[in-house]
Amino acid sequence: MAFSGDRDTELGRIAGARFAVTAEDRMTAENLVQDMGGIPFKVDESDRILYHAAMTHASNHLVTLIVQSSAMLASISVKDTAEVLRPALAAALENALMRGTAGATGPVVRGDIGTVTEHIRALSERMPEILPVYRVMSQAGADIALTAGRISEDVKQRVGQAVGVPSNDSEPQHASGGS
Known part of the structure; x- marks a missing residue:
């Protein structure tokens, strides 16, 4: 889960989100995740850093790409770049998640x-x-x-x-x- 500081919005995203659990007391950690409305799954401690790198690459680097794309559009006087990008981004994300490389x-x-x-x-x-x-x-x-x-x-x-x-x-x- 990515938290940028908008508490109300981000708390609303927890329900249904998946959370990797690496804790030694797995049962307690899973119960905590479930109490927040999340869905726990196990990641071996030895895989934690690669898991984090994957999540960083997917979410943080996506922000970088969107900010850069918005800057390109703004440089040619496109207004409301987020709304211009939104349909293409939504389609690309859905295609990638559902179809992998075929998307x-x-x-x-x-x-x-x-x-x-x-x-x-x-x-x-x-x-x-x-x-x-x-x-x-x-x-x-x-x-x-x-x-x-x-x-x-x-x-x-x-x-x-x-x-x-x-x-x-x-x-x-x-x-x-x-x-």
């Missing part, structure tokens, strides 16, 4: 290297501070799409060339969706 969309998955190249050019000229994240995320998306059979090795290599990031030759771990 990926966009120019990388389509093998549209021309569009990726144009994105790199525009970011280089207008928002260079966002470029490093865009490059790494595009290449990570290509690595995952290749592993899922969505793109060819050639397309993955061309994405790497377009974004200027060497491809990751190790097989990435990815969500299969629907769990």
Whole structure:
């Protein structure tokens, strides 16, 4: 669970949320989670830091991507960027959670290297501070799409060339969706 300081909103999110339990007194910890309206599940203590890294990557880094996307839209005078982004974000999140790699969309998955190249050019000229994240995320998306059979090795290599990031030759771990 991510808490940003809006107590009333965040307390309302606890009901039905899942909480990892690593405590030695597992029964007490699970009862506490259930008393708050949460749903406990066990994570081995040896896996706690990877669990936390996964949750940080999913939630905190999502905020980074949204803030950067909002900044791009605001830079071209788009008003109410949250409402402009909301439908696309909701669809992408639902697709990712329900379909895993099959839910990926966009120019990388389509093998549209021309569009990726144009994105790199525009970011280089207008928002260079966002470029490093865009490059790494595009290449990570290509690595995952290749592993899922969505793109060819050639397309993955061309994405790497377009974004200027060497491809990751190790097989990435990815969500299969629907769990």
